[in-house]
Amino acid sequence: MNLITALARLLIFPGLLFAVPAAWFFLWVERKSVAWMQGRIGPPFLQPFYDFIKLLGKTTPSREGIGGLLMRAWPLLAVSSAVGAVALLPVLPSSGGFEGDLILLLALLELPALCIIAAGFSSRSIFGEIGAAREAVMAVAYNVVFLLAVVSIAAAQHTFRLETLAGLPSTPLRWLGLAAILVCLPAKLHINPFSLPNAEQEIYSGPMIEFAGPELAMWELSHGLEWVAGTGLVAALAAPHLAFGWLGPILFVVFSFAIVLLLSTASAATARVAIDTSVRFYWQCTLIFAVLAVSTALLLRVRP
Amino acid sequence: MNLWNRFLCSCRRRSPWIFHMNSGSCNGCDIELVASLSPRYDAEQLGVRLEGSPRHADILCVTGPVTRNSVGAIKTVYGQVCSPKAVVAIGSCPATTNVFVDSRTLAGPLNQHVPVDVFVPGCPPRPDAIIQGIAKAAEILAERGKAQPAVAIVAHADELETNEAPKTSEVQP
Numbered sequence: 522m523n524l525i526t527a528l529a530r531l532l533i534f535p536g537l538l539f540a541v542p543a544a545w546f547f548l549w550v551e552r553k554s555v556a557w558m559q560g561r562i563g564p565p566f567l568q569p570f571y572d573f574i575k576l577l578g579k580t581t582p583s584r585e586g587i588g589g590l591l592m593r594a595w596p597l598l599a600v601s602s603a604v605g606a607v608a609l610l611p612v613l614p615s616s617g618g619f620e621g622d623l624i625l626l627l628a629l630l631e632l633p634a635l636c637i638i639a640a641g642f643s644s645r646s647i648f649g650e651i652g653a654a655r656e657a658v659m660a661v662a663y664n665v666v667f668l669l670a671v672v673s674i675a676a677a678q679h680t681f682r683l684e685t686l687a688g689l690p691s692t693p694l695r696w697l698g699l700a701a702i703l704v705c706l707p708a709k710l711h712i713n714p715f716s717l718p719n720a721e722q723e724i725y726s727g728p729m730i731e732f733a734g735p736e737l738a739m740w741e742l743s744h745g746l747e748w749v750a751g752t753g754l755v756a757a758l759a760a761p762h763l764a765f766g767w768l769g770p771i772l773f774v775v776f777s778f779a780i781v782l783l784l785s786t787a788s789a790a791t792a793r794v795a796i797d798t799s800v801r802f803y804w805q806c807t808l809i810f811a812v813l814a815v816s817t818a819l820l821l822r823v824r825p
Numbered sequence: 826m827n828l829w830n831r832f833l834c835s836c837r838r839r840s841p842w843i844f845h846m847n848s849g850s851c852n853g854c855d856i857e858l859v860a861s862l863s864p865r866y867d868a869e870q871l872g873v874r875l876e877g878s879p880r881h882a883d884i885l886c887v888t889g890p891v892t893r894n895s896v897g898a899i900k901t902v903y904g905q906v907c908s909p910k911a912v913v914a915i916g917s918c919p920a921t922t923n924v925f926v927d928s929r930t931l932a933g934p935l936n937q938h939v940p941v942d943v944f945v946p947g948c949p950p951r952p953d954a955i956i957q958g959i960a961k962a963a964e965i966l967a968e969r970g971k972a973q974p975a976v977a978i979v980a981h982a983d984e985l986e987t988n989e990a991p992k993t994s995e996v997q998p
Contacts, residue, residue, distance in 0.1 A: 552869070561867040565839075568872055574836040575883070578970065580907045582880075725877030732879040733907045 535753070536608035543774075544745025545569040550778070551712070551748070551785040558789035569745065574737035578664040584696060590730065595640040596739030602632035605744035610753045611684040613772050618684040625684065627668065630750055633743050634660050634709070639716065641728030645764070652727020653798055656711075656718035662803040663707055663715075669811035670701035674758065677818040687757050694821070699759050699813050704807055706751050708799065710744070713788035715799050723793075752780040788812055834967040837883070837909070840872040841963035844882035848935070850889030853949040854916035856888060861952035861959075868956045878906040884962050886955075890918035890925045891933035903939045909969045911942040911962040915938055915955055920944045924989070 531537055548569040555564025584592060606629035609622050634656060641653025675681050677694050708715040721729040729740050756776040765772055794802070845858055863874060873983035876882045879902045887899065911941045912935075913921070917923040919935035936942055942965050 556867075556869060562870050563867075564869050564872060568840065571840040573871060574833060576841045578833040578837065579883075579909070582905075582907065669951045684918060721877045726881065729877040729881075730906075737881055789836075813856040 530606040530613075531605070533788070535610050537604055540604055540607040540746055540749050541742065543749045543777075544742060545573070546637050547748040547752070547777075547781050548741070548745045550781050551788075554785040555789040556780060558786065568588040569741070571577070573738050573741060574742070577735050581734040581736060586676075591643045592640065593637045593736060595643065596732070596736050596743060599743035600635040600739050600746060601605035602629045602636075603743050603750055605629045606750040606799055607746060609689045610757050610773075612757065612770050618682055621681045622683050623671065623681045623686065626750075626754065627671060630709075630725070630747075630754070630777065631660075631664070633747055637728050640732070641718075644728065644731035646731050648726075649728050650725045651724050652718045652720075652730070655720075655724075656728065658796060658800060659708050659715065659717060662800040663705045666701055666803055666807045666811045667705040667709070669808075669815050670698040670705070673719065673811070673814035673818040674698040676815070677821050678719045679822065684758065691759070691761070694814060695758065697744055698813050701782075701807060701814065702755055703780070705803075706780075707788060708780060708786070708803070711752055712784065714791040714794045716788070716793050717796055717799065720793060730767055748781060749777070752777040752784070755780055774799075830971065831935040831980050832988055834970045837970050838963050838967040840874075840884050841877045841884050841959055841966065842874045843884045843886050843903050843913075843951040844879045844902070845886050846888070846899065846928050846947035848881075848887055848889035848894035848895040848899055848919065848933075849931075850916070850918060851872050854918070857952050858888065858915060858955055861955045863952075866956060868878055868959065871956070871960055873956075873959055880906060880907060880997045882906050882972065883910055883966055884959060885910065885912045885939075886959070887912065888915045888933055888938075890928075890931050891938065892930055894947045895933045896932045896938055897937075899938055911966045911969070912939055913943045913945060913958050913962045915958070916950055917948045921948055923948060939959050 532538060545567075546569075549564065549566060551566065555561045582592060583589070589635055606626055609618070609629070610649045611618055617664070635794045638656050638660070639655065641649040644650075645739040674695050675686065676694065677774070678686055678689050711717075711719050719729060724730075729737065732740060756773050843929070845855070847855055859875075860866060862873065879885070883906070884967070885903060885906050889895070891899065903910075904927065914920050914935050918925070919941070922931055923932040925931055925959075941963045943958045945954050947954060950958075
């Protein structure tokens with residue numbers, strides 16, 4: 522991957538120019554599907570875009586010192602790492618990539634969650650700290666399953682290169698891993714039934730409670746970009762889009778949209794569960810399947 | 826006024842996020858405010874979102890006759906809403922203190938403490954009237970944004986800003 526293709530992927534497709542409108546679109550789908558499930562009409566199509574522009578034009582409270590600086594830095598770091606994660610997705614055929622880019626993608630996907638934890642503690646609000654603590658506990662719970670699922674997919678195919686993984690034919694083991702990733706995505710995206718860190722009506726907005734104006738706009742955007750990156754990872758590994766050449770990106774977008782619809786409908790249909798129940802769910806129920814997947818993948822490697 | 830500013834004001838009109846504050850209300854207006862977000866009335870079509878934190882909100886919706894205990898909280902929360910902002914007084918209580926007039930436990934009406942932009946009278950007002958009041962407040966917000974420069978001015982946190990001239994209008998029930 523040379524510099525020009527890397528820049529094109531980061532800035533145009535599937536990076537900034539594609540990912541930001543897609544993030545707004547997915548945020549709209551999230552709100553609209555909740556409205557559909559409740560029998561409402563819901564927000565207009567451009568609503569997340571209006572919200573973003575409005576937030577950019579609002580004032581922010583002045584905060585002195587290193588705390589204020591950090592509170593400005595966390596949302597920007599979250600947005601840039603999420604854009605980086607989207608840019609690594611293997612969407613275009615023969616777009617390059619490098620050995621081990623799956624590991625970089627996982628690290629970039631994890632950074633927004635770390636930023637949320639840090640932001641909650643930098644805001645010095647009691648609700649922010651509770652939200653950040655919950656986010657940390659959730660990250661420990663779902664990441665074990667999430668990482669084991671990704672490792673089982675990669676280890677079975679003997680590669681950590683995303684483009685190779687996306688091009689290889691699907692196996693039953695990969696479908697098991699993808700199902701495990703899908704179970705982890707609601708916790709990664711803080712939507713119901715695992716919307717514990719930003720639980721409204723309970724701890725107000727959790728880690729985001731003290732953020733206003735442009736900083737809040739960046740948090741909204743990073744949430745949307747996490748949607749694009751998370752669903753894009755599943756879509757890239759599940760859909761055989763690389764075989765379709767230049768029709769591949771369209772297939773990729775359609776498949777991501779289907780996953781967004783599935784997850785947001787599930788979130789509208791469920792209620793929030795308590796923190797101990799969700800941690801138990803990830804460690805007791807799904808961990809068994811993830812361990813089984815990893816051990817099967819390693820056993821497959823032993824066979825010559 | 827340049828193009829960006831006009832565009833920003835249009836976005837402000839279309840995305841009013843509200844924060845609900847109870848200043849000793851009997852819960853009647855609170856129920857009606859929540860009902861305006863329910864499937865029958867669906868205020869989200871206008872972009873209305875009920876926010877948990879006053880920092881996220883544009884419009885402060887106050888119910889209740891403003892008890893003496895709640896005055897400090899109202900002023901703090903009004904200072905925490907970032908400008909441009911608007912205040913909607915929901916029900917007859919914040920407008921006139923209603924049947925509790927001359928009570929020694931009250932410090933109302935609301936416009937003695939914070940500048941109120943829209944009064945929605947009624948005991949309680951219908952959800953349609955509340956939605957109309959919020960829509961009117963969003964228009965006032967957009968107009969106020971036109972007067973102020975669009976570039977974000979850094980305001981001091983938790984400080985009561987009284988330099989905004991109260992432009993009061995009333996929603997007919």
